[in-house]
Amino acid sequence: MRREKIVSKLRLALKLLNDGIWRHNAFVVHAVGVFPLVASGVTLKNAVMLSAVTAFVLVVTAVGVSFLGKGIARSIKWAVCAVLSAAAQVPAMLLADRFSDSTYTALEFTLILLCVNTLLYFRRDMVEVNKGPFIAFVSAIANGIGFAVVICIVSLFREIVAFGTVWNYKIPFGGWHHPAALPFAGFFTLAFLIAAYKGVLGLFSKPGKGDEK
Amino acid sequence: MKMVIQALSSMLFVMFAENLVLSHGHGATELIFVAHRPKIALLDGAVLTAATTVCGIVYWFFERVVSRFEIIWPVHALLFMIVLAVLYLIFVGILRNVLTGIYIKVSRGLTVTLINSLVFSVPFIIAFEAHDFLDSVALGVGAGLSFIIAAVLLSAGQRALNNPDVPEVFKGLPVQLIYMGILSMVFYAFAVH
Numbered sequence: 001m002r003r004e005k006i007v008s009k010l011r012l013a014l015k016l017l018n019d020g021i022w023r024h025n026a027f028v029v030h031a032v033g034v035f036p037l038v039a040s041g042v043t044l045k046n047a048v049m050l051s052a053v054t055a056f057v058l059v060v061t062a063v064g065v066s067f068l069g070k071g072i073a074r075s076i077k078w079a080v081c082a083v084l085s086a087a088a089q090v091p092a093m094l095l096a097d098r099f100s101d102s103t104y105t106a107l108e109f110t111l112i113l114l115c116v117n118t119l120l121y122f123r124r125d126m127v128e129v130n131k132g133p134f135i136a137f138v139s140a141i142a143n144g145i146g147f148a149v150v151i152c153i154v155s156l157f158r159e160i161v162a163f164g165t166v167w168n169y170k171i172p173f174g175g176w177h178h179p180a181a182l183p184f185a186g187f188f189t190l191a192f193l194i195a196a197y198k199g200v201l202g203l204f205s206k207p208g209k210g211d212e213k
Numbered sequence: 214m215k216m217v218i219q220a221l222s223s224m225l226f227v228m229f230a231e232n233l234v235l236s237h238g239h240g241a242t243e244l245i246f247v248a249h250r251p252k253i254a255l256l257d258g259a260v261l262t263a264a265t266t267v268c269g270i271v272y273w274f275f276e277r278v279v280s281r282f283e284i285i286w287p288v289h290a291l292l293f294m295i296v297l298a299v300l301y302l303i304f305v306g307i308l309r310n311v312l313t314g315i316y317i318k319v320s321r322g323l324t325v326t327l328i329n330s331l332v333f334s335v336p337f338i339i340a341f342e343a344h345d346f347l348d349s350v351a352l353g354v355g356a357g358l359s360f361i362i363a364a365v366l367l368s369a370g371q372r373a374l375n376n377p378d379v380p381e382v383f384k385g386l387p388v389q390l391i392y393m394g395i396l397s398m399v400f401y402a403f404a405v406h
Contacts (some may be wrong), residue, residue, distance in 0.1 A: 038238035079298035086294035090287040187394030195387040
């Protein structure tokens with residue numbers, strides 16, 4: 001009986017990982033967190049720092065809220081979510097400041113704003129948060145990785161096109177269009193990434209079983 | 214008089230010259246969310262404007278109190294997030310109990326409307342741009358109105374975005390983002406020149 005429970009939990013965890021990273025990646029399917037992608041997804045270094053902070057904040061918030069229980073009103077859960085994520089960002093920001101002086105300036109304002117955006121994902125994931133700390137943890141990790149994949153691809157592309165560098169190292173090509181670092185280019189890059197994602201997803205989906213919104 | 218003109222120019226600045234939504238991407242997720250519900254886009258915008266205005270007013274007083282202490286920026290932001298969470302609960306309470314008609318219409322996306330990066334960007338703008346109380350109120354109102362402008366522009370283009378000639382993979386979110394990118398480019402040019 002207990003073994004069955006563990007197996008079913010593991011199955012659910014695998015499904016959540018698949019959903020968060022690939023099949024229902026909130027950042028490409030629901031356009032969650034567009035602001036950090038557009039405004040801060042300019043260099044790979046920024047993207048990696050943002051991804052690490054996002055994953056940390058998501059885990060702390062999700063696990064924290066999962067301890068609240070089901071009886072508490074949704075609006076109170078949201079308020080707790082907001083405060084928890086801002087609290088989780090305090091050590092994350094201090095750590096970012098210590099290890100990466102160059103990226104801190106760019107991250108300074110977006111980190112706190114980002115937490116609000118990452119919160120939005122809980123709008124649909126409250127269900128998973130209600131299933132206990134383990135499921136909440138797996139769901140948060142999956143969404144953290146999902147965000148990391150998206151922002152790293154967007155940032156890498158924009159860094160190559162805008163500056164001709166990768167992780168601030170000069171490469172023999174790129175650096176063609178400096179405006180690629182501006183927010184409007186972020187919208188375009190994200191649009192093409194989502195279109196590519198839909199195309200690839202379409203190849204693997206059975207006809208009539210699309211995941212379109 | 215000078216203060217009023219200063220406040221008005223600050224408001225116009227965040228609405229047009231540096232439209233917070235289209236030039237910087239603040240509240241872009243909320244904008245896309247609203248685009249799927251065009252019938253209540255203006256009502257959502259009005260609730261958001263109320264939220265950004267109250268946020269601007271509260272932040273002005275919050276700053277007067279907090280600046281007396283030497284607090285590092287992350288903790289400062291955490292304290293304001295606590296204030297924002299309380300404001301959110303008050304807003305939900307007022308809407309649910311007093312403005313029930315509006316609450317029924319906007320309840321589906323109320324959390325996204327009241328807690329998003331646009332609302333939270335108001336304190337940052339006030340910290341750098343506001344000169345006095347009136348200015349911070351104007352920046353709060355302007356932030357909300359910048360969202361309404363973006364929502365109206367996005368709704369206006371919705372019919373063109375549903376064009377059958379749009380390739381299948383670009384239908385929906387991608388074409389919407391491309392349209393937002395074009396609008397963002399327009400506002401960028403507006404700001405530069």
